Amino acid sequence: MKRILSQLLNLPDVAVESSLEEGSVLILSVRKKTKSAVCPQCGKKSEHLHQNQNYLVKDLPIGDKEVILNVNRRRFKCKTCRKTFNEKLDFVGARKTYTHRYAENIVKQLISSNVSNVAENNGLTDEEVNA
Template sequence: MKRVLTQLLNLPDVVVESSLQEGYVLILSVSKKTKSAVCPQCGNSSQHLHQNQNYLVKDLPMGDKEVILNVNRRRFKCKTCRKTFNEKLDFVGARKTYTHRYAENIVKQLISSNVSNVAENNGLTDEEVNSMLEDIAKNVLPINLNNLRRLGIDEISLVKGQGKYIVVLVDIDSGRLIGLVKERKQFEIENVMKSWGEQVLERIEEVSMDMTLHSTWKNGAALLLKFWVSRDISF
């Protein structure tokens, strides 16, 4: 059963140690497969376990079950520099109560909604949703853009009816979020896209833009045409 749950969880280098189901909530106790961790102070590997530290984080659901991970973030002691340190977990940030992929899923929901509605639908507060937005922008983005061929540009309403928006950039083929822009201003979006580099921009074959966003930009089409003069651009 543990092997099956580990495969279903599908987090690299993570194993499910035990599970507990309470109604529609599935609690999975997880830890890293490796028995050692690299000391951030001196760079040496340590297998000397100093302490187990467990805490709960939200993850993507499995079917109709809400998934909570009981994460063991182990604390090691380095025999070289004598310092204690927490192991690095790639799937969750330090002191965060949700996995990176859970936050990314919440941000995707925002594309067709707003912060308040998404928070209510997922049992979160507005502050938690905004925190996930910031977390994705700082710690998950940017991602590898080598396979980007079709780009989607859309907007997220932060507060319904108050005209506060941010812009999201999406890889249409994979459905992955690849960029966040704090304001829906042409130069802000242009700067983010330029930061990807000329090689990435040249490989893009199609751009799809939200109509509301397009009407906000007086020169929206001109911005894209500067990058893809002969490309297939749809609005």
């Protein structure tokens, strides 16, 4: 089942570890498949895991289910420059609570509608859509 959900999710190098259905919401716990990350300071690869940090990210719906990703963003420690850093996740921006493709979908909806309608149809506030 995890493999099928990973394929449905269609995010490169991301695996679904577990799923939880709460009414009309599907929560998928996800992680990157790689065991290392590249240090942004010195460019060296690090496998030295420093910390795990989970946070929730809104993604495109699957069928009639709202999808929330419980992302495990790992923190690594570089043995070369001794700095800690977060792994880079290609599908979500730094400090964002939604995926890039979710944001693109909202923008596409705005082209043929207005802020209030898009907000109402997606369970968002006008301010969230404007951001």
